[in-house]
Amino acid sequence: MEFTTRVALVFAGQGAQHVGMAKELFDAYSSVRALFELASDVSKKDMRKLLFHSDEATLRETINTQPAVTLASLSALTALRLAGLRAENIAWIAGFSLGEYAALVAADVLTVEEIFTLVNERGRIMHQAGEEFKKNMGDPGMAAVLGLNSGQIRAILNDQDEVFIANYNAPEQVVISGLLRQIDRLEPLLKEAGARRVMKLSVSGPFHTPLLSNASLEFKAVVTGLRFASPKIPLYSNVSGGLMTSGAEIQARMSEQISHPVLWQKIISDATERFSERVAVEIGPGSVLSGLMRANHAEYTMFSSMKLDDMKRLVEHITIQSDS
CATH class of the missing domain: 3.40.366.10 (Malonyl-Coenzyme A Acyl Carrier Protein, domain 2)
Known part of the structure; x- marks a missing residue:
């Protein structure tokens, strides 16, 4: 063939x-x-x-x-x-x-x-x-944010140094990565800004940051x-x-x-x-x-x-x- x-x-x-x-x-x-x-x-x-x-x-x-x-x-x-x-x-x-x-x-x-x-x-x-990250800083985390673009998410992250954009997947699908407790703190802010879902991912490190x-x-x-x-x-x-x-x-x-x-x-x-x-x-x-x-x-x-x-x-x- x-x-x-x-x-x-x-x-x-x-x-x-x-x-x-x-x-x-x-x-x-x-x-x-x-x-x-x-x-x-x-x-x-x-x-x-x-x-x-x-x-x-x-x-x-x-x-x-x-x-x-x-x-x-x-x-x-x-x-x-x-x-x-x-x-x-x-x-x-x-x-x-x-x-x-x-x-x-x-x-x-x-x-x-x-x-x-x-x-x-x-x-x-x-x-x-x-x-090492878990020992020194705390549990790592990643979350897929659906319904916001990368610019909107960057504005919410606001240059803090514990959570970053890790994946630019699609126009309204972005993954954030970093310290889990900070992601938890940011979740209501993301939803308030219009995120349809903030979906936590099971990870062992703050990948791609x-x-x-x-x-x-x-x-x-x-x-x-x-x-x-x-x-x-x-x-x-x-x-x-x-x-x-x-x-x-x-x-x-x-x-x-x-x-x-x-x-x-x-x-x-x-x-x-x-x-x-x-x-x-x-x-x-x-x-x-x-x-x-x-x-x-x-x-x-x-x-x-x-x-x-x-x-x-x-x-x-x-x-x-x-x-x-």
Whole structure:
């Protein structure tokens, strides 16, 4: 079969994980089973047990979540490649926060082994940073604010240094991150200003804020030890919201990403203006990015990739059967 429609690939981030993710792909493809073995070797963890037989609390721990979600996403990418997806069939690639690491594999920037080394170290460093934050300042928190734009939220935060905007997700969906008790204090102010919902997220650290600047510096030493190739497919940055064109730029952005907000709205706006394709595949568990794509630009047709039926629907949509 031959792919006849170019697609965008968007890779899921932390928070989309669930027990049993990628199980159908694992059972169906020997290449996915080999990927699990490689991930287990690099991570020094039984990844099959972690993804299929642990519990939600264990899977939610940052030190486990990051390699687990990355493995699930790369399992889906492996299955897509087996179905016939090639580099020339991909219009552009973006990963949401953690998802940017699996995206580096799709763009041939780093190898699978290198990515698992990075996400394991990233998970360890961010876990430790969260523990230190909790010990020194108090419980961390994040909350999705629906119904206000970023300017309205910045006015309410008013330059205080314990809560920051962490994710610019969509025109009226912004995530704030920082000290939980301050988020609790801000919640009625946000609702008074017109927020429809302030939805607390279960997190172990003040992710994507300057409160993790030390973790970002520590992780910089890890990424410095690797050689990043230039992307073979247009690849977006969470940090700048624009395309990254060189390995050196990607290397710098990956260490900055931990303490910098995710500019997802800017990514989708730029990609929609720059590229004509309106079919995108969410790679990884969950459907968060499908919702965000539609919240930014409703004309996108979205496909999932984690189950065999999802894969079948996608292939039927974007391929034609060859004579052979």
